[in-house]
Amino acid sequence: MNYNQSWQMWIQQMMQQMEQQQKMIEQLQKKIDRLQTTEHPPKTVIEKIEYHFDQLKIETLEGTLQIGLTPNGSELSDLGDLYSKQGQQLPQNDDQVLHALQEYMTSDVPSWMNQYVRDHDIQVSDTHKERMIEDVRKQLPHRMEYYRHENPDAPPETLFHQIKSEVQHSMAQYFETFQGDDDR
Incomplete structure (x- = not known):
């Protein structure tokens, strides 16, 4: 294997990882934007507590x-x-x-x-x-x-x-x- 080929493979792997991370960052940013623009944040629903x-x-x-x-x-x-x-x-x-x-x-x-x-x-x-x-x-x-x-x-x-x-x-x-x- 050629020294240049190993560097190219390493750079290619790094590029793929960076692309994956960039996609993840974009997804997280979209979620943050949705949560911030939502008028009613998600609420926890508690069923009725009854005391007899x-x-x-x-x-x-x-x-x-x-x-x-x-x-x-x-x-x-x-x-x-x-x-x-x-x-x-x-x-x-x-x-x-x-x-x-x-x-x-x-x-x-x-x-x-x-x-x-x-x-x-x-x-x-x-x-x-x-x-x-x-x-x-x-x-x-x-x-x-x-x-x-x-x-x-x-x-x-x-x-x-x-x-x-x-x-x-x-x-x-x-x-x-x-x-x-x-x-x-």
Whole structure:
């Protein structure tokens, strides 16, 4: 084989590789242009997540039972005064209950979820947590109707605490069966 022929073959191979790379660059550039000019970027579709609150079983009930004297010797006329003095305004009607629950979902639930998944070493993406909160938020009016139907004479603050407890309990149960996210 001639020295010139080997150089020619090598140059020819390099030219072929360069042509292939140039074609690939052009294809990638076309894809980039299409993605940039698309008004609606591709979206991930998440199926509906359903929580069946009425099928949950409460195994543990936690809280504080105040019998007789009030804490720190304060003079409160009833238990409602105790809770309102602690900074939380109790709802007086069903509309206020829904509003208070919506605020609870915005202000308290995200930190509760973060603490729960941290304590139980569960991998859940922020997007997944936001979808859960939004899904539960949509169900609040139905849960309100359910509890109001079950106990028409229940005071609004009782409904608020029942639904609040149910939300935490159902989310905890969901996390217990959740296998985890990889897209953290």
